[in-house]
Amino acid sequence: xxxxxxxxxxxxxxxxxxxxxxxxxxxxxxxxxxxxxxxxxxxxxxxxxxxxxxxxxxxxxxxxxxxxxxxxxxxxxxxxxxxxxxxxxxxxxxxxxxxxxxxxxxxxxxxxxxxxxxxxxxxxxxxxxxxxxxxxxxxxxxxxxxxxxxxxxxxxxxxxxxxxxxxxxxxxxxxxxxxxxxxxxxxxxxxxxxxxxxxxxxxxxxxxxxxxxxxxxxxxxxxxxxxxxxxxxxxxxxxxxxxxxxxxxxxxxxxxxxxxxxxxxxxxxxxxxxxxxxxxxxxxxxxxxxxxxxxxxxxxxxxxxxxxxxxxxxxxxxxxxxxxxxxxxxxxxxxxxxxxxxxxxxxxxxxxxxxxxxxxxxxxxxxxxxxxxxxxxxxxxxxxxxxxxxxxxxxxxxxxxxxxxxxxxxxxxxxxxxxxxxxxxxxxxxxxxxxxx
Amino acid sequence: xxxxxxxxxxxxxxxxxxxxxxxxxxxxxxxxxxxxxxxxxxxxxxxxxxxxxxxxxxxxxxxxxxxxxxxxxxxxxxxxxxxxxxxxxxxxxxxxxxxxxxxxxxxxxxxxxxxxxxxxxxxxxxxxxxxxxxxxxxxxxxxxxxxxxxxxxxxxxxxxxxxxxxxxxxxxxxxxxxxxxxxxxxxxxxxxxxxxxxxxxxxxxxxxxxxxxxxxxxxxxxxxxxxxxxxxxxxxxxxxxxxxxxxxxxxxxxxxxxxxxxxxxxxxxxxxxxxxxxxxxxxxxxxxxxxxxxxxxxxxxxxxxxxxxxxxxxxxxxxxxxxxxxxxxxxxxxxxxxxxxxxxxxxxxxxxxxxxxxxxxxxxxxxxxxxxxxxxxxxxx
Numbered sequence: 001x002x003x004x005x006x007x008x009x010x011x012x013x014x015x016x017x018x019x020x021x022x023x024x025x026x027x028x029x030x031x032x033x034x035x036x037x038x039x040x041x042x043x044x045x046x047x048x049x050x051x052x053x054x055x056x057x058x059x060x061x062x063x064x065x066x067x068x069x070x071x072x073x074x075x076x077x078x079x080x081x082x083x084x085x086x087x088x089x090x091x092x093x094x095x096x097x098x099x100x101x102x103x104x105x106x107x108x109x110x111x112x113x114x115x116x117x118x119x120x121x122x123x124x125x126x127x128x129x130x131x132x133x134x135x136x137x138x139x140x141x142x143x144x145x146x147x148x149x150x151x152x153x154x155x156x157x158x159x160x161x162x163x164x165x166x167x168x169x170x171x172x173x174x175x176x177x178x179x180x181x182x183x184x185x186x187x188x189x190x191x192x193x194x195x196x197x198x199x200x201x202x203x204x205x206x207x208x209x210x211x212x213x214x215x216x217x218x219x220x221x222x223x224x225x226x227x228x229x230x231x232x233x234x235x236x237x238x239x240x241x242x243x244x245x246x247x248x249x250x251x252x253x254x255x256x257x258x259x260x261x262x263x264x265x266x267x268x269x270x271x272x273x274x275x276x277x278x279x280x281x282x283x284x285x286x287x288x289x290x291x292x293x294x295x296x297x298x299x300x301x302x303x304x305x306x307x308x309x310x311x312x313x314x315x316x317x318x319x320x321x322x323x324x325x326x327x328x329x330x331x332x333x334x335x336x337x338x339x340x341x342x343x344x345x346x347x348x349x350x351x352x353x354x355x356x357x358x359x360x361x362x363x364x365x366x367x368x369x370x371x372x373x374x375x376x377x378x379x380x381x382x383x384x385x386x387x388x389x390x391x392x393x394x395x396x397x398x399x400x401x402x403x404x405x406x407x408x409x410x411x412x413x414x415x416x417x418x419x420x421x422x423x424x425x426x427x428x429x430x431x432x433x434x435x436x437x
Numbered sequence: 438x439x440x441x442x443x444x445x446x447x448x449x450x451x452x453x454x455x456x457x458x459x460x461x462x463x464x465x466x467x468x469x470x471x472x473x474x475x476x477x478x479x480x481x482x483x484x485x486x487x488x489x490x491x492x493x494x495x496x497x498x499x500x501x502x503x504x505x506x507x508x509x510x511x512x513x514x515x516x517x518x519x520x521x522x523x524x525x526x527x528x529x530x531x532x533x534x535x536x537x538x539x540x541x542x543x544x545x546x547x548x549x550x551x552x553x554x555x556x557x558x559x560x561x562x563x564x565x566x567x568x569x570x571x572x573x574x575x576x577x578x579x580x581x582x583x584x585x586x587x588x589x590x591x592x593x594x595x596x597x598x599x600x601x602x603x604x605x606x607x608x609x610x611x612x613x614x615x616x617x618x619x620x621x622x623x624x625x626x627x628x629x630x631x632x633x634x635x636x637x638x639x640x641x642x643x644x645x646x647x648x649x650x651x652x653x654x655x656x657x658x659x660x661x662x663x664x665x666x667x668x669x670x671x672x673x674x675x676x677x678x679x680x681x682x683x684x685x686x687x688x689x690x691x692x693x694x695x696x697x698x699x700x701x702x703x704x705x706x707x708x709x710x711x712x713x714x715x716x717x718x719x720x721x722x723x724x725x726x727x728x729x730x731x732x733x734x735x736x737x738x739x740x741x742x743x744x745x746x747x748x749x750x751x752x753x754x755x756x757x758x759x760x761x762x763x764x765x766x767x768x769x770x771x772x773x774x775x776x777x778x779x780x781x782x783x784x785x786x787x788x789x790x791x792x793x794x795x796x797x798x799x800x801x802x803x804x805x806x807x808x809x810x811x812x813x814x815x816x817x818x
Binding site: 008009010011012013014015016017018019020021022023024025026027030039040041047050054057058059060061062063064065066067068074075076083097099103104105106107108109110111112113114115116118119122123124128129130131132133134135136137142143147150151152153154155157158160161162163173175177178180181182183184186189191192194195198199202203205206222223224225226227228229230237260262263264265266267268269271279283285305306307308311312314315333334335336337338339341375376 | 438439440441442443444445447450451453454455456457458459460461462463464465466467468471475476478479480481482483484485486491499501505506507508509510511512513514515516518519522523528529530531532533534536541560561562563564565566567568572573574575580581582583584585586587588589590591594596597600601603604607610612613614615618624627628629630633634635663666667669698700703706711712713714716724726727728729730731733735745747748749770771802803805
């Protein structure tokens with residue numbers, strides 16, 4: 001028998017898509033039955049109370065969670081988000097219901113022994129409810145109480161060899177696409193950069209010293225499966241410099257219908273026979289391809305590596321061999337000054353361990369942003385306020401045409417004094433000798 | 438309940454303390470065939486919606502079965518996932534960025550058994566636990582935020598509308614009939630802790646009423662200057678007000694300047710903003726993050742407001758479904774939703790979808806707004 005009637009939430013149990021309501025009920029029932037005789041360290045009925053308070057929100061259309069309080073583990077300034085219910089008497093099980101972020105392994109491969117260990121820990125010391133995963137990438141443990149935080153941290157570090165993720169004005173848990181591990185498009189080892197930089201910047205991740213949050217994301221090719229260009233202050237997107245490799249016999253196999261174009265992604269509709277001219281050559285954004293009826297040719301110098309031809313004929317076309325990545329900076333969601341995407345800062349960087357060249361750029365950006373960024377100002381906003389030119393100066397990168405889609409629309413140029421013959425100190429008397437007042 | 442110690446000694450917090458070790462290393466968890474063929478993949482193919490094969494230079498083939506999941510997940514459910522991975526995948530699995538689960542094997546017979554097993558697993562309420570799909574030119578799982586389950590600033594729920602929308606478009610989670618991938622995401626407020634602003638279809642919780650001022654608590658709960666500084670439109674200012682016969686330091690809101698972002702509430706709990714009648718969802722469309730063919734794009738607001746019709750958001754789900762169907766019927770192969778809208782023109786997007794174009798949809802926020810107006814005589818009647 002459910003603790004609270006949830007007539008509205010119950011309507012989210014039907015339909016084919018996995019129901020989170022059914023799953024929470026399942027956990028509530030499991031904790032009520034307690035077959036393993038667990039001495040739950042937070043109220044056993046917290047999943048029931050979560051359903052209860054959620055039903056209340058479904059009734060009045062408003063959230064019932066208060067601002068996060070300052071809670072955490074000793075020595076860290078992030079990783080735990082305090083959460084309190086604004087109806088603590090009615091829903092005592094979730095009166096204190098803090099979130100714990102656990103840093104996920106890059107690209108989220110798991111072995112079941114690790115996950116089972118995590119489940120046992122969270123069943124004992126928390127609500128038994130999680131997010132797999134939060135938007136940034138962390139394993140999110142939803143709902144525990146303050147006395148459990150140090151215990152959780154102790155067990156995570158001592159028994160699971162794993163650490164908390166980021167929250168607040170610090171480096172957030174970086175995330176990567178699966179890259180080389182299972183993708184033929186990967187231009188660099190996104191998981192390894194992600195892991196190494198996460199390790200190297202543990203202090204920045206756990207101890208807030210930034211004006212606001214800072215996110216790294218690593219996409220190993222321009223397809224952008226982890227959306228780094230949209231949501232990371234520092235985005236590393238794989239690319240290459242040399243020629244796309246062509247297997248002409250495989251091109252013929254696509255044209256002849258032996259290979260399924262676009263890796264089978266369009267199998268749900270009859271789009272007609274594959275037309276390499278219309279579907280590949282004509283859709284090339286730079287028109288740098290030709291099909292002569294027998295062979296594909298590419299003017300690689302003009303290619304902007306959009307991936308369309310490679311995505312469409314993955315068995316015939318392959319990324320080049322001179323691989324690396326582009327660095328784009330400053331992406332963020334709308335709050336406050338509007339959404340921004342990452343802007344190209346470094347057109348090409350080699351991505352080889354220990355990634356010193358990349359770290360040098362990151363650290364120059366941080367030094368500047370920590371000095372000149374305002375409170376709660378994302379890097380992208382600092383760049384807009386202080387100019388892209390300033391970003392180039394602090395990172396020591398020379399301006400180049402690739403940095404812009406088009407040159408500026410106005411001549412209001414901030415020339416530097418040293419760029420102007422004679423500087424800015426001028427002789428008024430000499431001027432007046434030429435021009436009467 | 439008896440307190441169970443982990444071994445942590447609160448008297449000596451630094452004793453045996455382990456810190457700053459970071460996450461587990463990714464390759465500890467690789468299945469053997471992934472470890473063996475890393476960096477040596479030749480090509481992949483989607484054999485059917487939700488089932489991929491990756492072929493390595495060695496000739497090895499790895500099959501991936503992708504399933505949808507609610508990102509809010511219990512330990513009981515995770516253990517069931519582990520049971521499946523132990524039975525079919527030697528104890529390995531992974532999650533995707535879009536909250537899907539991937540089971541991998543190098544054996545085609547295992548794929549068949551796994552698919553059959555996954556198909557019959559259902560929650561007590563009747564929904565499927567592990568629907569297979571989410572690949573190719575279809576609709577994959579929705580990336581979303583916390584909503585009413587766990588956040589203090591939401592203007593809508595997240596898990597609820599996501600469940601309702603995914604039920605509505607479920608057939609396309611398991612089909613490849615779209616002209617290109619359709620990525621839907623949901624953020625329960627304009628903080629957008631998911632990347633909603635570059636999605637084919639972005640659903641965003643919005644408030645529509647300025648915050649109230651809790652004069653009794655403003656000066657006690659808040660650093661008033663921080664609340665003032667937090668406002669992007671200078672609608673928040675410090676103010677002395679009469680409260681129960683006393684002059685108190687508080688805050689005044691210039692309502693006509695407020696754009697309901699809620700940033701002041703984040704800084705100051707004495708400025709509650711959420712409101713059952715005011716809050717709801719805006720629909721944004723046409724964004725993408727991929728560089729394929731055209732450059733990445735922001736999503737554009739095409740529906741300014743839909744109320745929170747709990748528990749299943751029928752207007753929202755019907756509108757999303759309608760946009761998807763008009764797109765599917767009209768776009769060319771490979772065209773993302775935003776590329777299609779740009780080719781036909783946004784005025785045609787509105788006439789084809791029948792969505793009403795209202796003044797709310799003309800940008801008036803900051804300088805970039807001007808660049809979205811039409812500086813041309815080229816338009817469609």
